[in-house]
Amino acid sequence: MTFQIGATAPDFEAETTEGPIRFHDWIGSSWALLFSHPKDFTPVCTTELGTLARLKGEFDKRGVKLIGLSVDPVTKHSLWAEDIRETQGVAPNYPLIGDTDLKISKLYNMLPESTSGDANNRTAADNATVRTVFIIGPDKKIKLALAYPMTTGRNFDEIIRVIDSLQLTAKHRVATPANWRQGEDVIIAGSVSDDEAKTIYPNGWKSPKPYIRIVPQPK
Missing domain, CATH: 3.40.30.10 (Glutaredoxin)
Structure with a gap:
């Protein structure tokens, strides 16, 4: 609806x-x-x-x-x-x-x-x-x-969590994983190529699978 x-x-x-x-x-x-x-x-x-x-x-x-x-x-x-x-x-x-x-x-x-x-x-x-x-x-x-x-x-703690995620991802090209909270690791967005990611994250990232690129939350 x-x-x-x-x-x-x-x-x-x-x-x-x-x-x-x-x-x-x-x-x-x-x-x-x-x-x-x-x-x-x-x-x-x-x-x-x-x-x-x-x-x-x-x-x-x-x-x-x-x-x-x-x-x-x-x-x-x-x-x-x-x-x-x-x-x-x-x-x-x-x-x-x-x-x-x-x-x-x-x-x-x-x-x-x-x-x-x-x-x-x-x-x-x-x-x-x-x-x-x-x-x-x-x-x-x-x-x-x-x-x-x-x-x-309604769970307003969850709504605040979503707002934190939305505002973070509005500023940085990242996504947040399940149950993410402020300060926890995030995922490089799929729209960011590996070449771009190397420029943004020169220290690299954790990658348990090629399509999952985990980095610290941007400041």
């Missing part, structure tokens, strides 16, 4: 808990994390919003702006924020979009274009597919899209 990696993230105007925005202008030259929720006052999403608020400093360090979306109105988001503060210890410290006309949910293919009706009368089950994470680069291209079931809370 989601857009393919490399597609331009659709632009839109929206009301948020921090005022009106135009999405691409709001991103500016930063990275962005857009994450959606099927309904306010739902248990799993409540834990997610609080967790993300606690982790905001980690995203700030990486130049990543956070923005959430739910089909409920901004006024209800503000009430939900009090529950999140009470149960999770911290309220959202990033904007939440009120997508009451379902326009953005449909624009991002999280709901079928044929979906209609008053958002207030829709249940979380009606909006079950509005549980997606998009990582968007400064070029406004989608770098990652993940869709989650309602019963599985």
Whole structure:
């Protein structure tokens, strides 16, 4: 249901808990994390919003702006924020979009274009597919899209790990292996020929197979 990696993230105007925005202008030259929720006052999403608020400093360090979306109105988001503060210890410290006309949910293919009706009368089950994470680069291209079931809370440590990988590979012609973490070895990208690699990595590389060229993470 989601857009393919490399597609331009659709632009839109929206009301948020921090005022009106135009999405691409709001991103500016930063990275962005857009994450959606099927309904306010739902248990799993409540834990997610609080967790993300606690982790905001980690995203700030990486130049990543956070923005959430739910089909409920901004006024209800503000009430939900009090529950999140009470149960999770911290309220959202990033904007939440009120997508009451379902326009953005449909624009991002999280709901079928044929979906209609008053958002207030829709249940979380009606909006079950509005549980997606998009990582968007400064070029406004989608770098990652993940869709989650309602019963599985999102792993934001993994999302931070992916952002670290994306930002590293945006600067250097490398890829990151399974379970990679900051500071660990990386793989020279397949687009780099051996002759080029010898110039970039004069100390050479480990190569258990000719197509696997392992080097320390670039600084």
